[in-house]
Amino acid sequence: MDxxxxxxxxxxxxxxxxxxxxxxxxxxGFGAAGSCAAIEARNAGAAVxxxxxxxAAGGSAALSGGEVYVGGNxxxxxxxxxxxxxxxxxxxxxxxxxxxxxxxxERVRLYAEQAVDHFGWLREQGVPFKGTYLPGKWIExxxxxxxxxxxxxxxxxxxxxxxxxPRGHTAQFVGWGGGKVLMETLCGRAVExxxxxxxxxxxxxxxxxxxxxxxxLVVRLEGSPRFVRARKGVILCAGGFIANPDMVRxxxxxxxACQQQVTAGNDDGSGIRMGIAVGAAALNMQEFFATLPxxxxxxxxxxxxxxxxxxxxxxxxxxxxxxxHYVLRQPEGxxxxxxxxxxxxxxxLQPDIPIAAVGESWEEVEVELGLPxxxxxxxxxxxxxxxxxxxxxLLHKAGEWLRPLTEPPFAALSYCSxxxxxxxxxxxGLATRPTGEVLDADGHSIAGLYAAGRTACGLPxxxxxxxxxxxxxxxxxxxxxxxxxxxxx
Numbered sequence: 001m002d003x004x005x006x007x008x009x010x011x012x013x014x015x016x017x018x019x020x021x022x023x024x025x026x027x028x029g030f031g032a033a034g035s036c037a038a039i040e041a042r043n044a045g046a047a048v049x050x051x052x053x054x055x056a057a058g059g060s061a062a063l064s065g066g067e068v069y070v071g072g073n074x075x076x077x078x079x080x081x082x083x084x085x086x087x088x089x090x091x092x093x094x095x096x097x098x099x100x101x102x103x104x105x106e107r108v109r110l111y112a113e114q115a116v117d118h119f120g121w122l123r124e125q126g127v128p129f130k131g132t133y134l135p136g137k138w139i140e141x142x143x144x145x146x147x148x149x150x151x152x153x154x155x156x157x158x159x160x161x162x163x164x165x166p167r168g169h170t171a172q173f174v175g176w177g178g179g180k181v182l183m184e185t186l187c188g189r190a191v192e193x194x195x196x197x198x199x200x201x202x203x204x205x206x207x208x209x210x211x212x213x214x215x216x217l218v219v220r221l222e223g224s225p226r227f228v229r230a231r232k233g234v235i236l237c238a239g240g241f242i243a244n245p246d247m248v249r250x251x252x253x254x255x256x257a258c259q260q261q262v263t264a265g266n267d268d269g270s271g272i273r274m275g276i277a278v279g280a281a282a283l284n285m286q287e288f289f290a291t292l293p294x295x296x297x298x299x300x301x302x303x304x305x306x307x308x309x310x311x312x313x314x315x316x317x318x319x320x321x322x323x324x325h326y327v328l329r330q331p332e333g334x335x336x337x338x339x340x341x342x343x344x345x346x347x348x349l350q351p352d353i354p355i356a357a358v359g360e361s362w363e364e365v366e367v368e369l370g371l372p373x374x375x376x377x378x379x380x381x382x383x384x385x386x387x388x389x390x391x392x393x394l395l396h397k398a399g400e401w402l403r404p405l406t407e408p409p410f411a412a413l414s415y416c417s418x419x420x421x422x423x424x425x426x427x428x429g430l431a432t433r434p435t436g437e438v439l440d441a442d443g444h445s446i447a448g449l450y451a452a453g454r455t456a457c458g459l460p461x462x463x464x465x466x467x468x469x470x471x472x473x474x475x476x477x478x479x480x481x482x483x484x485x486x487x488x489x
Contacts, residue, residue, distance in 0.1 A: 005204035005218050005225055007273035013209045016216070019229040020209065023036025023049040025486045026217050026230035026235060027195075028203045029269055030187060031059025031264075032475035033453030034237035035047060037436075037483030038190035039125065044487035046232060050190070051201040051219050053238075053266050060239060060425070060454075061369045065140035066178025067150055068122065068476065069469030070115040070400035070410035078147045079165060085167040088112050093155065094162040098470070100462025102284050107434045111459060111477060118477045119169060121288035125189045126173040127182055139173035139291075139320060139349070140468070144174045148411045151467025155318040159464075168469045182472070199466035206234060206274050206449070214448035233448045233486040235436065237479060240426035240454035241269030241302060242288070251285035251428065257328050257417065258290050258424035267425070271455035275430040278449065281441045285428035289466050290324040292422045293349030294337055294417060302340040302403045304383055305415070306331050307350065310375025312383065315395040321466045324422060333417030336369065338380065342407040348422055356414040365410050380405060427466075429457040450481040450486050 025041045027034045030052035038048045052059075070076060072091035094110040096103045111118075123129060134145035141148055150168025152158040171178040171185075184277050191197060198221060207216035207227065217228040241247040242261045247269045251255065252262075272305065276282055295301050301316050305323070307330040314326040315338075327335045336356055339345075347353055357368035366376040385405035386392055392402055414420070430438050430451045437445035438456075452458070453475040460470040 007205055007270045008277050010208045010278050011218050011342070012366065013207055013215055015205060018226045018227065019216070019332060019364070021049055021228040021229065023047045023230055023233060024232040026228050029236045029237035029239060029453070029454060029455070030057045030197060030216065031057060031237060031239065031328065032061035032183065032186065032472055033482070034235070034477030035183065035186040035190045036476045036479035037235050037237060037452060037486070038195040039186070039193060040480045040483035041487040042190065042193040042195055044484060046487035048195040049228065050072065050195055050197045051203055051249045052197060052199050053202045053368065054264065055199050055399040057154070057197065058180070058264070059186035060262065060267060061475065062179050062183040063177070063264055064179030064472060065468060066173060066180070066182045067140070067168040067469035067472060068119065068429055069150065069167050069467055069473040070119045070169055071165055071167040072112045075165065076116050076119050076169065078129065078131050078133070081131065082147055084165045086167065087163065090162040090165065091115070094158060095459065097158055097161050098151065098465035099459065099460065099466050102461045107459060110434050111473070112427040115477070125186060127185045129169060130172045133166070135304060137295065137301060139296065140176045141170055142175055144172045146170055146172070146461055150469050152319045152322060152436055154398060156315055158277050168467070169317065171352070184464070186476070203238065203270060203274065206278055208278055212279065212446070214446065222444065223391050224353060226360060230448070232489040234488055235482050236271040236275060236430070236449070236451040236455045237453045238261065238271030238455050239267035241267060241272060242425045243267045244269040252288050252426060254328070255288040255290065255424045255426065258422035260421050260423045262423050262425040267454065271451065272429055275438055275449065275451060275455070278446055279440045280438045280446060281431040283428060283431050284461050287427040287461060287463055288424050288426060289321055289460070289463050290328060290424045291321045292324045292327060293324065293347045294320065294415065296348045297345040299343040299345055300337065300339060301401050302343045303337045304405070306333055306379060308334040308371065310371045310379050312379060312395060315392065315397040317398050317401040319467060323462045327415050328422065335415045336412040337415060338405060338410070338412055340405040340407045340410050344404065344411060354414040354415070354419050355411055357412040359410050360408045362410055365412055369412055426454065427460050429455050432456045434481060434484040435479065436478065437485065450482040452482040
Protein backbone atom coordinates (compact mmCIF):
# COMPACT_ATOMS: atom_id res chain seq x y z
CA MET A 1 0.00 0.00 0.00
CA ASP A 2 1.16 3.51 -0.83
CA UNK A 3 0.51 4.80 2.65
CA UNK A 4 2.87 7.73 2.18
CA UNK A 5 0.77 9.19 -0.63
CA UNK A 6 -2.70 10.53 0.07
CA UNK A 7 -4.94 13.06 -1.68
CA UNK A 8 -4.97 15.06 1.56
CA UNK A 9 -1.23 15.83 1.42
CA UNK A 10 0.68 16.89 -1.72
CA UNK A 11 4.09 15.55 -2.60
CA UNK A 12 6.93 18.09 -2.69
CA UNK A 13 8.92 18.16 -5.91
CA UNK A 14 12.17 17.71 -3.98
CA UNK A 15 10.78 14.36 -2.75
CA UNK A 16 10.28 13.05 -6.29
CA UNK A 17 13.06 10.47 -6.91
CA UNK A 18 12.69 10.66 -10.72
CA UNK A 19 10.02 11.47 -13.28
CA UNK A 20 8.58 8.27 -14.77
CA UNK A 21 6.28 10.04 -17.25
CA UNK A 22 6.81 13.45 -18.82
CA UNK A 23 4.00 15.36 -20.52
CA UNK A 24 2.58 18.82 -21.11
CA UNK A 25 -0.87 18.19 -19.68
CA UNK A 26 -1.86 15.43 -17.25
CA UNK A 27 -5.58 14.71 -16.97
CA UNK A 28 -7.12 12.76 -14.09
CA GLY A 29 -10.28 11.04 -15.28
CA PHE A 30 -11.44 9.98 -18.76
CA GLY A 31 -15.12 10.90 -18.69
CA ALA A 32 -16.99 13.78 -20.29
CA ALA A 33 -14.76 16.57 -18.96
CA GLY A 34 -11.49 14.66 -19.31
CA SER A 35 -12.12 13.58 -22.89
CA CYS A 36 -13.06 17.07 -24.05
CA ALA A 37 -10.11 18.61 -22.21
CA ALA A 38 -7.84 16.12 -23.96
CA ILE A 39 -9.30 16.85 -27.40
CA GLU A 40 -8.76 20.58 -27.08
CA ALA A 41 -5.32 20.27 -25.52
CA ARG A 42 -4.19 17.97 -28.32
CA ASN A 43 -5.68 20.26 -30.97
CA ALA A 44 -3.63 23.07 -29.38
CA GLY A 45 -0.46 21.01 -29.78
CA ALA A 46 0.08 19.87 -26.21
CA ALA A 47 1.21 16.39 -25.26
CA VAL A 48 -1.51 14.75 -23.15
CA UNK A 49 -1.46 11.82 -20.72
CA UNK A 50 -4.76 10.66 -19.20
CA UNK A 51 -4.99 8.65 -15.98
CA UNK A 52 -8.23 6.74 -15.49
CA UNK A 53 -8.80 4.63 -12.39
CA UNK A 54 -11.32 2.33 -14.09
CA UNK A 55 -10.50 -0.30 -16.67
CA ALA A 56 -12.45 1.50 -19.41
CA ALA A 57 -13.23 5.03 -20.56
CA GLY A 58 -16.43 7.02 -20.10
CA GLY A 59 -16.87 7.50 -16.37
CA SER A 60 -20.34 8.18 -14.98
CA ALA A 61 -21.24 10.02 -18.20
CA ALA A 62 -21.26 6.69 -20.04
CA LEU A 63 -24.14 5.56 -17.80
CA SER A 64 -26.19 8.71 -18.39
CA GLY A 65 -29.00 9.40 -20.82
CA GLY A 66 -26.60 11.21 -23.13
CA GLU A 67 -28.49 14.52 -22.96
CA VAL A 68 -26.57 17.77 -23.44
CA TYR A 69 -28.36 20.95 -22.33
CA VAL A 70 -27.86 23.61 -25.00
CA GLY A 71 -29.77 26.55 -26.47
CA GLY A 72 -29.69 30.30 -26.95
CA ASN A 73 -28.69 32.31 -30.06
CA UNK A 74 -32.16 31.75 -31.49
CA UNK A 75 -31.89 28.01 -30.92
CA UNK A 76 -29.94 25.08 -32.31
CA UNK A 77 -30.94 23.90 -35.77
CA UNK A 78 -32.83 21.07 -34.05
CA UNK A 79 -34.83 23.50 -31.91
CA UNK A 80 -35.61 25.72 -34.87
CA UNK A 81 -36.67 22.79 -37.04
CA UNK A 82 -39.13 21.78 -34.33
CA UNK A 83 -40.58 25.30 -34.27
CA UNK A 84 -38.88 26.61 -31.12
CA UNK A 85 -36.99 29.88 -30.87
CA UNK A 86 -34.57 30.12 -27.96
CA UNK A 87 -33.34 33.62 -27.25
CA UNK A 88 -29.96 33.89 -25.53
CA UNK A 89 -31.39 36.09 -22.77
CA UNK A 90 -34.13 33.56 -22.03
CA UNK A 91 -31.51 30.82 -21.88
CA UNK A 92 -29.33 32.98 -19.62
CA UNK A 93 -32.19 33.84 -17.23
CA UNK A 94 -33.25 30.23 -17.02
CA UNK A 95 -29.71 29.02 -16.24
CA UNK A 96 -29.27 31.71 -13.61
CA UNK A 97 -32.49 30.66 -11.91
CA UNK A 98 -31.61 26.97 -12.27
CA UNK A 99 -28.24 27.63 -10.63
CA UNK A 100 -29.94 28.84 -7.48
CA UNK A 101 -28.51 31.29 -4.96
CA UNK A 102 -24.91 30.46 -5.90
CA UNK A 103 -25.26 30.75 -9.69
CA UNK A 104 -22.09 32.03 -11.37
CA UNK A 105 -23.15 34.83 -13.77
CA GLU A 106 -19.83 34.89 -15.63
CA ARG A 107 -19.92 31.16 -16.26
CA VAL A 108 -23.59 31.21 -17.22
CA ARG A 109 -23.10 34.13 -19.64
CA LEU A 110 -20.24 32.38 -21.42
CA TYR A 111 -22.23 29.17 -21.76
CA ALA A 112 -25.45 30.90 -22.86
CA GLU A 113 -23.61 32.72 -25.63
CA GLN A 114 -21.57 29.75 -26.87
CA ALA A 115 -23.77 26.68 -26.26
CA VAL A 116 -25.04 26.50 -29.85
CA ASP A 117 -21.46 26.58 -31.16
CA HIS A 118 -20.59 23.91 -28.60
CA PHE A 119 -23.37 21.70 -29.95
CA GLY A 120 -21.81 22.09 -33.38
CA TRP A 121 -18.40 21.18 -31.92
CA LEU A 122 -19.81 17.96 -30.46
CA ARG A 123 -21.12 17.04 -33.90
CA GLU A 124 -17.72 17.81 -35.41
CA GLN A 125 -16.20 15.25 -33.04
CA GLY A 126 -18.62 12.69 -34.46
CA VAL A 127 -21.35 12.60 -31.81
CA PRO A 128 -24.54 11.54 -33.65
CA PHE A 129 -27.75 13.51 -33.18
CA LYS A 130 -30.78 12.42 -35.20
CA GLY A 131 -32.28 15.90 -35.13
CA THR A 132 -35.90 15.06 -34.30
CA TYR A 133 -38.17 16.32 -31.51
CA LEU A 134 -39.89 14.07 -28.97
CA PRO A 135 -42.95 15.74 -27.40
CA GLY A 136 -44.22 14.85 -23.95
CA LYS A 137 -42.65 14.52 -20.51
CA TRP A 138 -39.73 12.11 -20.21
CA ILE A 139 -36.97 11.23 -17.80
CA GLU A 140 -34.97 9.96 -20.76
CA UNK A 141 -36.12 9.34 -24.33
CA UNK A 142 -36.79 5.68 -25.06
CA UNK A 143 -36.47 6.42 -28.78
CA UNK A 144 -33.47 7.72 -30.75
CA UNK A 145 -34.93 11.23 -30.99
CA UNK A 146 -32.81 14.25 -30.11
CA UNK A 147 -34.78 17.10 -28.56
CA UNK A 148 -36.91 16.93 -25.44
CA UNK A 149 -38.06 18.97 -22.47
CA UNK A 150 -35.53 18.02 -19.82
CA UNK A 151 -36.00 20.49 -16.98
CA UNK A 152 -38.32 23.01 -15.35
CA UNK A 153 -38.67 25.13 -18.49
CA UNK A 154 -42.48 24.92 -18.67
CA UNK A 155 -43.05 24.74 -14.91
CA UNK A 156 -43.66 27.56 -12.46
CA UNK A 157 -41.78 29.59 -11.25
CA UNK A 158 -39.23 29.13 -14.06
CA UNK A 159 -41.77 29.69 -16.82
CA UNK A 160 -42.56 33.10 -15.31
CA UNK A 161 -38.92 34.19 -15.67
CA UNK A 162 -37.89 32.91 -19.09
CA UNK A 163 -39.69 31.92 -22.29
CA UNK A 164 -39.73 28.10 -22.26
CA UNK A 165 -37.96 26.00 -24.87
CA PRO A 166 -36.88 22.35 -24.88
CA ARG A 167 -33.09 22.15 -24.57
CA GLY A 168 -32.18 18.53 -23.88
CA HIS A 169 -30.23 17.29 -26.94
CA THR A 170 -29.69 13.53 -26.75
CA ALA A 171 -27.12 11.46 -28.60
CA GLN A 172 -28.78 9.09 -31.05
CA PHE A 173 -29.48 5.81 -29.32
CA VAL A 174 -32.59 3.61 -29.09
CA GLY A 175 -33.61 3.14 -25.46
CA TRP A 176 -32.17 4.54 -22.26
CA GLY A 177 -28.43 5.08 -21.96
CA GLY A 178 -27.34 7.33 -24.83
CA GLY A 179 -24.37 8.41 -22.73
CA LYS A 180 -22.55 5.31 -23.92
CA VAL A 181 -22.62 6.57 -27.52
CA LEU A 182 -21.58 10.07 -26.47
CA MET A 183 -18.59 8.86 -24.49
CA GLU A 184 -17.44 6.23 -26.96
CA THR A 185 -17.29 9.02 -29.54
CA LEU A 186 -15.54 11.65 -27.43
CA CYS A 187 -13.04 9.26 -25.83
CA GLY A 188 -12.32 7.68 -29.18
CA ARG A 189 -11.67 11.13 -30.64
CA ALA A 190 -9.20 11.98 -27.87
CA VAL A 191 -7.25 8.79 -28.51
CA GLU A 192 -7.37 9.35 -32.26
CA UNK A 193 -5.76 12.76 -31.74
CA UNK A 194 -2.88 11.22 -29.81
CA UNK A 195 -3.81 11.44 -26.14
CA UNK A 196 -2.18 8.56 -24.25
CA UNK A 197 -4.46 6.79 -21.79
CA UNK A 198 -3.47 4.77 -18.73
CA UNK A 199 -6.26 2.59 -17.31
CA UNK A 200 -6.23 1.19 -13.79
CA UNK A 201 -4.29 4.30 -12.82
CA UNK A 202 -5.24 5.78 -9.47
CA UNK A 203 -4.17 9.37 -8.86
CA UNK A 204 -2.65 9.46 -5.37
CA UNK A 205 -1.68 13.09 -4.90
CA UNK A 206 -0.45 16.24 -6.62
CA UNK A 207 3.19 17.30 -6.82
CA UNK A 208 3.98 20.93 -5.93
CA UNK A 209 7.12 23.01 -6.25
CA UNK A 210 8.56 25.26 -3.53
CA UNK A 211 6.26 28.12 -4.62
CA UNK A 212 3.13 25.99 -4.27
CA UNK A 213 2.58 25.59 -8.01
CA UNK A 214 1.34 22.22 -9.20
CA UNK A 215 3.93 20.62 -11.44
CA UNK A 216 2.92 16.99 -11.52
CA LEU A 217 1.09 14.03 -10.15
CA VAL A 218 1.73 10.79 -8.32
CA VAL A 219 -0.27 7.85 -9.68
CA ARG A 220 -0.38 4.19 -8.83
CA LEU A 221 0.24 2.12 -11.95
CA GLU A 222 0.62 -1.66 -11.88
CA GLY A 223 0.81 -1.56 -8.11
CA SER A 224 3.59 1.01 -7.82
CA PRO A 225 3.72 4.79 -7.47
CA ARG A 226 4.77 6.59 -10.65
CA PHE A 227 5.73 10.22 -10.87
CA VAL A 228 4.25 12.27 -13.68
CA ARG A 229 5.69 15.64 -14.64
CA ALA A 230 3.10 17.99 -16.18
CA ARG A 231 4.95 20.94 -17.70
CA LYS A 232 1.80 22.94 -18.45
CA GLY A 233 -0.58 21.66 -15.79
CA VAL A 234 -2.79 19.01 -14.23
CA ILE A 235 -6.52 18.94 -15.00
CA LEU A 236 -8.70 17.23 -12.39
CA CYS A 237 -11.74 15.59 -14.00
CA ALA A 238 -12.26 12.87 -11.42
CA GLY A 239 -15.99 13.29 -10.74
CA GLY A 240 -17.85 14.20 -7.56
CA PHE A 241 -17.97 12.50 -4.16
CA ILE A 242 -21.29 10.64 -3.92
CA ALA A 243 -19.39 7.32 -3.60
CA ASN A 244 -17.46 8.54 -0.54
CA PRO A 245 -19.71 7.91 2.50
CA ASP A 246 -17.50 9.95 4.84
CA MET A 247 -17.57 13.01 2.58
CA VAL A 248 -21.32 12.67 2.02
CA ARG A 249 -21.90 12.46 5.77
CA UNK A 250 -19.66 15.47 6.38
CA UNK A 251 -20.75 17.79 3.59
CA UNK A 252 -24.17 16.73 2.30
CA UNK A 253 -25.89 14.47 4.85
CA UNK A 254 -29.31 15.09 3.28
CA UNK A 255 -28.20 12.95 0.33
CA UNK A 256 -28.01 9.90 2.62
CA ALA A 257 -31.79 9.64 2.23
CA CYS A 258 -31.16 8.55 -1.38
CA GLN A 259 -30.32 4.87 -1.48
CA GLN A 260 -29.01 4.78 -5.05
CA GLN A 261 -25.85 6.57 -6.13
CA VAL A 262 -25.67 7.96 -9.67
CA THR A 263 -22.06 7.06 -10.38
CA ALA A 264 -19.87 4.59 -12.21
CA GLY A 265 -18.48 3.81 -8.75
CA ASN A 266 -15.38 5.99 -8.74
CA ASP A 267 -16.82 9.34 -7.64
CA ASP A 268 -14.91 9.14 -4.38
CA GLY A 269 -14.00 12.81 -4.07
CA SER A 270 -10.28 12.22 -4.56
CA GLY A 271 -9.97 14.99 -7.14
CA ILE A 272 -11.65 17.48 -4.82
CA ARG A 273 -9.49 16.37 -1.90
CA MET A 274 -6.30 16.77 -3.94
CA GLY A 275 -7.34 20.29 -4.86
CA ILE A 276 -8.16 21.23 -1.28
CA ALA A 277 -4.80 19.85 -0.16
CA VAL A 278 -2.96 22.43 -2.28
CA GLY A 279 -5.11 25.32 -1.09
CA ALA A 280 -8.16 25.19 -3.37
CA ALA A 281 -11.50 26.48 -2.18
CA ALA A 282 -14.54 24.20 -2.41
CA LEU A 283 -18.01 25.55 -3.16
CA ASN A 284 -21.58 24.32 -2.69
CA MET A 285 -20.54 21.09 -1.04
CA GLN A 286 -23.97 20.85 0.60
CA GLU A 287 -25.81 20.68 -2.75
CA PHE A 288 -26.90 17.48 -4.49
CA PHE A 289 -29.10 16.21 -7.27
CA ALA A 290 -31.90 13.88 -6.26
CA THR A 291 -34.67 12.18 -8.15
CA LEU A 292 -37.43 9.68 -7.57
CA PRO A 293 -39.24 7.60 -10.19
CA UNK A 294 -42.81 8.89 -10.03
CA UNK A 295 -43.27 8.93 -13.82
CA UNK A 296 -43.54 7.69 -16.58
CA UNK A 297 -46.35 7.02 -17.30
CA UNK A 298 -46.82 10.75 -17.69
CA UNK A 299 -50.46 10.39 -16.58
CA UNK A 300 -49.13 10.28 -13.02
CA UNK A 301 -48.01 13.90 -13.36
CA UNK A 302 -51.73 14.74 -13.23
CA UNK A 303 -51.88 13.37 -9.68
CA UNK A 304 -51.13 15.49 -6.61
CA UNK A 305 -48.53 15.04 -3.89
CA UNK A 306 -49.62 15.51 -0.27
CA UNK A 307 -47.78 15.27 3.04
CA UNK A 308 -48.70 14.03 6.52
CA UNK A 309 -50.86 17.14 7.04
CA UNK A 310 -52.86 16.34 3.93
CA UNK A 311 -51.43 19.40 2.15
CA UNK A 312 -49.96 19.82 -1.32
CA UNK A 313 -46.40 21.13 -1.43
CA UNK A 314 -45.16 21.13 -5.06
CA UNK A 315 -46.48 21.66 -8.58
CA UNK A 316 -46.23 18.12 -9.88
CA UNK A 317 -45.33 19.18 -13.43
CA UNK A 318 -41.93 20.42 -12.21
CA UNK A 319 -38.79 18.49 -13.16
CA UNK A 320 -38.60 15.19 -11.31
CA UNK A 321 -35.44 16.25 -9.48
CA UNK A 322 -37.16 19.33 -8.08
CA UNK A 323 -40.12 17.23 -6.98
CA UNK A 324 -37.73 14.80 -5.27
CA HIS A 325 -36.16 17.53 -3.13
CA TYR A 326 -39.59 18.67 -1.95
CA VAL A 327 -40.66 15.09 -1.17
CA LEU A 328 -37.45 14.36 0.74
CA ARG A 329 -37.91 17.24 3.16
CA GLN A 330 -41.55 16.68 4.10
CA PRO A 331 -42.29 16.31 7.84
CA GLU A 332 -41.63 12.83 9.20
CA GLY A 333 -40.49 11.72 5.76
CA UNK A 334 -44.11 11.05 4.72
CA UNK A 335 -45.60 11.89 1.31
CA UNK A 336 -48.02 10.28 -1.11
CA UNK A 337 -49.04 10.74 -4.73
CA UNK A 338 -52.83 10.80 -5.02
CA UNK A 339 -54.37 9.41 -8.21
CA UNK A 340 -57.76 8.29 -9.42
CA UNK A 341 -58.74 5.42 -11.70
CA UNK A 342 -58.46 7.56 -14.81
CA UNK A 343 -54.74 8.28 -14.40
CA UNK A 344 -53.60 5.34 -12.28
CA UNK A 345 -50.41 3.64 -13.34
CA UNK A 346 -47.31 2.15 -11.80
CA UNK A 347 -44.07 4.12 -12.21
CA UNK A 348 -41.97 2.51 -14.92
CA LEU A 349 -38.77 2.70 -12.88
CA GLN A 350 -40.37 1.32 -9.71
CA PRO A 351 -43.49 -0.66 -10.56
CA ASP A 352 -43.52 -2.21 -7.08
CA ILE A 353 -44.07 1.14 -5.34
CA PRO A 354 -46.32 0.49 -2.32
CA ILE A 355 -49.94 1.49 -2.67
CA ALA A 356 -50.58 2.92 0.78
CA ALA A 357 -54.34 3.34 0.51
CA VAL A 358 -57.26 2.60 -1.81
CA GLY A 359 -60.83 3.80 -1.40
CA GLU A 360 -64.10 4.53 -3.14
CA SER A 361 -63.98 8.01 -1.66
CA TRP A 362 -61.26 10.40 -0.59
CA GLU A 363 -62.60 10.12 2.96
CA GLU A 364 -61.70 6.43 2.92
CA VAL A 365 -58.19 7.19 1.63
CA GLU A 366 -57.75 9.84 4.29
CA VAL A 367 -58.71 7.43 7.07
CA GLU A 368 -56.49 4.66 5.73
CA LEU A 369 -53.50 7.01 5.63
CA GLY A 370 -54.22 8.15 9.18
CA LEU A 371 -54.37 11.85 8.27
CA PRO A 372 -56.15 14.57 10.28
CA UNK A 373 -59.89 14.41 9.71
CA UNK A 374 -60.95 16.50 6.75
CA UNK A 375 -57.44 17.63 5.78
CA UNK A 376 -56.94 15.50 2.68
CA UNK A 377 -60.60 15.79 1.64
CA UNK A 378 -60.40 19.58 1.81
CA UNK A 379 -57.16 19.58 -0.24
CA UNK A 380 -58.60 17.38 -2.98
CA UNK A 381 -61.88 19.29 -3.12
CA UNK A 382 -60.05 22.60 -3.47
CA UNK A 383 -57.77 21.18 -6.15
CA UNK A 384 -60.66 19.62 -8.09
CA UNK A 385 -62.68 22.82 -7.97
CA UNK A 386 -59.87 24.90 -9.44
CA UNK A 387 -58.62 22.21 -11.84
CA UNK A 388 -62.06 21.94 -13.40
CA UNK A 389 -61.61 25.60 -14.35
CA UNK A 390 -58.07 25.04 -15.63
CA UNK A 391 -56.48 26.82 -12.66
CA UNK A 392 -54.07 26.05 -9.84
CA UNK A 393 -53.76 29.30 -7.86
CA LEU A 394 -51.90 27.60 -5.01
CA LEU A 395 -48.95 26.02 -6.84
CA HIS A 396 -49.43 27.10 -10.46
CA LYS A 397 -49.40 23.70 -12.12
CA ALA A 398 -49.67 24.16 -15.88
CA GLY A 399 -53.07 23.69 -17.48
CA GLU A 400 -52.07 20.67 -19.59
CA TRP A 401 -51.55 18.68 -16.38
CA LEU A 402 -54.67 19.82 -14.52
CA ARG A 403 -57.45 17.26 -14.20
CA PRO A 404 -59.92 16.82 -11.33
CA LEU A 405 -59.42 13.58 -9.39
CA THR A 406 -63.03 12.38 -9.43
CA GLU A 407 -63.07 8.86 -10.92
CA PRO A 408 -63.11 6.11 -8.23
CA PRO A 409 -61.43 4.05 -7.01
CA PHE A 410 -58.85 6.42 -5.59
CA ALA A 411 -55.34 5.50 -4.50
CA ALA A 412 -52.28 6.88 -2.71
CA LEU A 413 -48.85 5.75 -3.95
CA SER A 414 -46.35 5.87 -1.10
CA TYR A 415 -43.36 8.15 -1.38
CA CYS A 416 -42.68 7.88 2.31
CA SER A 417 -39.10 7.42 3.43
CA UNK A 418 -37.98 3.86 2.66
CA UNK A 419 -40.74 3.15 0.14
CA UNK A 420 -39.03 4.50 -2.97
CA UNK A 421 -35.54 4.34 -4.45
CA UNK A 422 -34.26 7.90 -4.70
CA UNK A 423 -31.12 8.54 -6.76
CA UNK A 424 -28.44 11.13 -5.99
CA UNK A 425 -25.13 12.67 -7.00
CA UNK A 426 -23.21 15.64 -5.63
CA UNK A 427 -23.04 19.17 -7.09
CA UNK A 428 -20.29 20.74 -4.99
CA GLY A 429 -16.67 20.95 -6.05
CA LEU A 430 -13.56 23.05 -6.48
CA ALA A 431 -13.83 26.77 -7.17
CA THR A 432 -12.65 27.53 -10.70
CA ARG A 433 -12.69 30.26 -13.28
CA PRO A 434 -14.81 29.48 -16.38
CA THR A 435 -11.49 28.79 -18.08
CA GLY A 436 -10.71 26.01 -15.62
CA GLU A 437 -8.07 27.53 -13.32
CA VAL A 438 -8.61 26.31 -9.77
CA LEU A 439 -8.95 29.11 -7.22
CA ASP A 440 -7.93 29.44 -3.60
CA ALA A 441 -10.06 30.98 -0.83
CA ASP A 442 -8.99 34.49 -1.87
CA GLY A 443 -9.96 33.96 -5.50
CA HIS A 444 -6.39 33.62 -6.75
CA SER A 445 -5.53 30.88 -9.22
CA ILE A 446 -3.31 28.00 -8.15
CA ALA A 447 -0.57 27.79 -10.76
CA GLY A 448 -0.62 24.59 -12.78
CA LEU A 449 -3.98 23.32 -11.53
CA TYR A 450 -7.25 23.09 -13.47
CA ALA A 451 -10.55 21.28 -12.94
CA ALA A 452 -13.78 20.55 -14.78
CA GLY A 453 -16.85 18.32 -14.58
CA ARG A 454 -18.16 17.37 -11.15
CA THR A 455 -14.74 17.84 -9.58
CA ALA A 456 -15.40 21.54 -10.12
CA CYS A 457 -18.42 23.57 -9.04
CA GLY A 458 -19.85 24.34 -12.46
CA LEU A 459 -23.21 25.27 -13.96
CA PRO A 460 -25.36 22.81 -11.97
CA UNK A 461 -25.28 24.21 -8.43
CA UNK A 462 -28.78 23.72 -7.05
CA UNK A 463 -30.62 20.42 -6.82
CA UNK A 464 -34.01 22.14 -7.02
CA UNK A 465 -33.13 23.77 -10.32
CA UNK A 466 -31.31 20.94 -12.05
CA UNK A 467 -32.20 19.94 -15.62
CA UNK A 468 -31.19 16.71 -17.35
CA UNK A 469 -28.24 17.49 -19.58
CA UNK A 470 -26.77 20.26 -17.43
CA UNK A 471 -23.94 18.06 -16.14
CA UNK A 472 -22.97 16.85 -19.61
CA UNK A 473 -23.27 20.33 -21.07
CA UNK A 474 -21.14 21.73 -18.28
CA UNK A 475 -18.53 18.95 -18.31
CA UNK A 476 -18.02 18.89 -22.08
CA UNK A 477 -17.99 22.69 -22.52
CA UNK A 478 -15.87 23.63 -19.50
CA UNK A 479 -13.65 20.59 -19.99
CA UNK A 480 -12.81 22.14 -23.36
CA UNK A 481 -12.02 25.48 -21.71
CA UNK A 482 -9.69 23.82 -19.20
CA UNK A 483 -7.90 21.90 -21.94
CA UNK A 484 -7.38 25.03 -24.00
CA UNK A 485 -6.14 27.10 -21.06
CA UNK A 486 -3.77 24.43 -19.77
CA UNK A 487 -2.31 23.89 -23.24
CA UNK A 488 -1.59 27.60 -23.55
CA UNK A 489 0.16 27.87 -20.18
